[in-house]
Amino acid sequence: MMQATGRLQLDITARLSMSLNNTPMAGNQLNVISGNFVIAQPLGVDDGIDYCHSGRVRRIDIQGINRVLEQGSIALLGPVAGSVTGETFNLLSEEVATQVAIKLNADKLIGFCSEQGVLDEAGNAIAELFPSEVNQLIEQLEAKELADEGHSSGTLRFLRGAQSACRAGIPRCHLISYKIDGALIQELFSIDGIGTQIVMASAEQVRQADIDDIGGIFELIRPLEEKGILVRRSREQLEQEIHQFTLIEKDGLVIGCAALYPYQQEKMAEMACVAIHPDYRDGNRGVLLLNHMKQQSKMMGIEHIFVLTTHSLHWFREQGFLEVGVESLPMAKQDLYNLQRRSKILSVSV
Ligand SMILES: CC(C)(COP(=O)(O)OP(=O)(O)OC[C@H]1O[C@@H](n2cnc3c(N)ncnc32)[C@H](O)[C@@H]1OP(=O)(O)O)[C@@H](O)C(=O)NCCC(=O)NCCS
Numbered sequence: 001m002m003q004a005t006g007r008l009q010l011d012i013t014a015r016l017s018m019s020l021n022n023t024p025m026a027g028n029q030l031n032v033i034s035g036n037f038v039i040a041q042p043l044g045v046d047d048g049i050d051y052c053h054s055g056r057v058r059r060i061d062i063q064g065i066n067r068v069l070e071q072g073s074i075a076l077l078g079p080v081a082g083s084v085t086g087e088t089f090n091l092l093s094e095e096v097a098t099q100v101a102i103k104l105n106a107d108k109l110i111g112f113c114s115e116q117g118v119l120d121e122a123g124n125a126i127a128e129l130f131p132s133e134v135n136q137l138i139e140q141l142e143a144k145e146l147a148d149e150g151h152s153s154g155t156l157r158f159l160r161g162a163q164s165a166c167r168a169g170i171p172r173c174h175l176i177s178y179k180i181d182g183a184l185i186q187e188l189f190s191i192d193g194i195g196t197q198i199v200m201a202s203a204e205q206v207r208q209a210d211i212d213d214i215g216g217i218f219e220l221i222r223p224l225e226e227k228g229i230l231v232r233r234s235r236e237q238l239e240q241e242i243h244q245f246t247l248i249e250k251d252g253l254v255i256g257c258a259a260l261y262p263y264q265q266e267k268m269a270e271m272a273c274v275a276i277h278p279d280y281r282d283g284n285r286g287v288l289l290l291n292h293m294k295q296q297s298k299m300m301g302i303e304h305i306f307v308l309t310t311h312s313l314h315w316f317r318e319q320g321f322l323e324v325g326v327e328s329l330p331m332a333k334q335d336l337y338n339l340q341r342r343s344k345i346l347s348v349s350v
Contacts, residue, residue: 001053001090005080009034012076031073037061038096040081040089055081055089057096062103094154098161102168109165110187111158112178117196118155129198131166134159162198173198191251206292209245209257214238216254217245221275229311230273231341245273246292248285255280258289260296260305263330267303268347269293270333274307290319297350305350308343321346 041058043051068075079093101109117125141156162173176195186194224230248256255277
């Protein structure tokens with residue numbers, strides 16, 4: 001074990017010593033520092049089984065690791081560590097990584113496994129998991145491990161680590177494949193990533209829009225305005241109406257929006273400018289926005305929501321909207337109704 005770990009450590013150090021001349025980091029040198037940052041203790045004897053040289057983390061010299069990081073070097077830690085008695089113990093690499101990430105207050109914990117992440121029944125990587133879902137998965141994998149005569153899977157070990165990391169406040173843990181070239185870059189620099197992310201709170205959230213969201217909303221609705229699907233809005237109009245908008249945001253990108261214009265006297269409200277980014281359609285996000293608008297309306301004492309649509313008649317019908325005539329609209333809206341656009345009017349009670 002010591003030989004294998006030592007060889008691996010030297011291999012990684014050699015890779016990180018390679019010339020960076022043909023990369024954007026040309027002229028730089030990576031410094032790699034290893035040491036006795038982790039102190040181990042024996043697992044001991046449990047249930048009559050002597051675990052000999054298998055150990056667990058006793059303590060971590062986090063100040064030492066921070067000093068390495070502050071000077072811009074890479075701290076390379078392995079799964080074999082010394083103890084205070086001078087013996088050497090074999091640790092789980094996932095345990096070392098988790099404990100170090102927690103002590104460092106890291107933003108992320110990233111693990112590599114043979115699969116593309118945690119796979120669903122169809123074999124596709126599940127993009128996002130919450131700690132409660134991780135608990136269920138761990139139970140399933142543990143049952144499988146028992147049936148498989150104790151064959152432990154790297155995914156299971158990582159999920160246990162991710163669970164502890166999430167509980168300790170690490171916002172995101174990622175599991176990606178070591179078999180896919182560039183998996184790390186794809187995971188970190190694409191909106192949906194490539195593997196599985198375990199998150200404390202969803203990367204996607206529904207919230208009221210504010211003035212900083214104008215750019216994002218504009219980008220989302222502009223192509224639909226150009227196709228005549230949505231009525232054109234100027235930037236000034238959007239600025240004035242921004243507080244009427246609710247949006248779905250994912251990692252800083254606006255992927256859905258809708259606006260609600262109340263007509264208090266008639267106890268009616270118009271839902272307008274409903275748009276979901278083309279890459280994120282058919283994921284119930286339209287319904288999510290509609291439910292949000294219904295809740296908002298209820299709180300305002302609104303009884304009916306109406307929409308004017310030219311292209312999404314059937315979608316609204318499927319959500320329980322019924323076609324109504326212009327005369328059902330609030331008077332102020334009837335005056336503004338654009339006869340040439342010939343939009344269909346649909347209404348639903350809240
Ligand atoms: C209409 C829209 C908001 C729906 O959002 P979404 O998140 O994709 O929808 P959901 O996931 O909630 O519903 C998906 C279902 O609606 C269907 N659907 C989507 N757009 C539709 C449309 N224009 N007409 C009829 N059905 C539609 C899908 O085929 C899917 O049906 P299925 O479940 O049977 O496969 C979205 O397609 C969109 O942004 N369209 C362009 C803008 C627009 O037309 N806005 C309305 C004008 S106010």
